[in-house]
Amino acid sequence: MQGRVLVIAGSDSGGGAGIQADIKTVTALGGYAATAITALTAQNTLGVEAIEEVSAPFVAQQIDVVLKDIGADAIKIGMLHRKEVIETVAELFEQLDRLPPVVLDPVMIAKGGASLIAAEASEAIKSLLIAPHTHVLTPNIPEAEQLTGMKINSLADMEKAGRFLLDMGPKAVLMKGGHSEGAEIIDLLVSAEGIHTYSHPRIDTPHTHGTGCTLSSAIATGLAQGLTIPDAVARAIRYVENAIFEAPGLGAGHGPLNHGHTVGPFV
Template structure:
């Protein structure tokens, strides 16, 4: 195993997203996954029926003991659920002398449409996570719209939104294109020195549950293994593309991906 990755995120009882997807992804890409559970969800492929949060102190204690003993080469931050948890996690991470790369997936809306983040938590992401702690922010278009406060309709809008988010403090922003229309999906990596496009044919499938969780943990694994950011993003996108193509077809709604496919090399 190469690369120790800590996922700070929520649990998906259906196994397709959240910490469950993160651990599968990290393992498939050759890393070692560890977790700090922030919330439990009752959900399946058809939607989320209940959410139960974990106390901020317990979330931080999970992070502390893992970092103290095992060490962490990269962190993936997913569903943080509440402003109190975000502030507690930010306080702890800011107290550390040496931070590993941190990939923040701003989980706000579940695939089935359920709101997973309160309004004050959105403000806490902008005020606490982005300015100092985020190496890479990975919003999809609806999440980016929530963060910038305006409608994203064109590719030029995506570039503008990415620049606006970059100005908030993260090292880079990956504007994901899966929610846009068209036969080609274009993901845009916005960097201080410019931007990079990643394009691949759109896979027509209802089995896309957990794609954001999966991609962010795949990128974090690449960073933990020493890949440059652009290569970590490129490998992560390819991993997700294949995982959708090889999805097992489970469930009546938005089904899970096939996370185990890349125990093989690309």
Template sequence: MKGRVLIVAGSDSGGGAGIQGDIKTVTALTGYAATAITALTAQNTMGVFGIHPVPVEFIAQQMRLVLEDIGADAIKTGMLHSEQVIDTVVGVLEEMGGEIPLVVDPVMIAKGGASLLDPAASHAMQRRLLPRADVITPNIPEAQVLSGLEILDLDDMRHAATLILSYGCKAVLVKGGHMDGETVTDLLVTNDGEEVFTSRRIDTPHTHGTGCTLASAIATGLAQRLTLPEAVARARNYVDQAIRQAPGYGGGHGPLNHAWTVDDGF
């Protein structure tokens, strides 16, 4: 076991995304996962049917206790559903100090297209959280919201990523899964340049939790001292195989097979 990852995110009762998907991902990649839960959700593969926020004081307490005792080699944030939650999380990061790599999965747009953040929370993310991020991993709808630009092709992805970089984060990985075509293209942009990652699109409804899984896989790589491009490449391969080997559970957007790296004969 190598690499401690603190995950600050919401719980998914269906087990495919959120804290549950994050823990499975970190463990499958031989890291150690600790958590600070921001909200409880009642959901399955058909959708989200209820959200129960966790009091911000308790979110902060979870984070502090983990960081003070176990520590972390990387931190990943997921569902931070309000301005107050974002301010609380950033406040704990500031008071704990240190230079722990931070991976931000913005979780701004639901799979059905509904906004998960109100304007005040979106502003707080741009103003307070993104400047602390080592990498942010928006999908196309989220990158459009963050940049204010329409994204239709790779050049648009590049322009949006450059604008998002101006908020102060060190790197932006714009995920191209929402665009049409047989090839999925993701673009990693830093102030030093860019790297394009491509893979063949998999025609399947079993993609629930791909964003959470990718961000947690990247965080695990950084915790294990991979470079960012190395962490992204390994994370993309992990997600690709997890989709290909999905168990087919549920009647909607089913979960991935997070455990594909584990030997069945163990």
């Protein structure tokens, strides 16, 4: 087991996304997952039915006790939901002597279209987390549009939005192309070193619930294990692609991936 990853995110009762997907991903890639749960959701493959808040002080306490004892080689941030939680996490980060690489997946919209973030929280994410603390930002196209105010209709638009987000302060921005049209998905990693392009065939399946959570956790695990950002992204994309190929086909809606495809049965 190599690489400690602290995941700060919401819970998915259906197990396909959120903290549940994060723990599975980190474990399947050989890392150690610790968690700070920011919200509870009642959801399944058909959508999110309810969200139960976790108090901001308790979110901070979860982070604090883990870091003081177990530590972390990388931090993955997913669903934060409320401005108060974002402010509290940012304040705690400011107090740390050393902040490990932070992978921020700006979870804003569920696969079924439900909003997962309060309206005022978007600005707080930009000013308090992306600007000063983010190592790798991983927005999909709708999230990038919300963060930048741009419409993204082409690869050129993705690059433009990626550069706009890079100027906010992160070391790298992974612009995910899954919401674009076409038989091929193209993801762009935008950094000061230039553009890395990752292309892979689109898989015709409804079973893609939790792909964003899974990808960002896989990237965080790679960074925790000492991989460069481009190499961590490349491995994470391969992992997610195989997890989609081997999805178990559960549920009547957007089903979960097979996070355990790297793991064989214990005999």
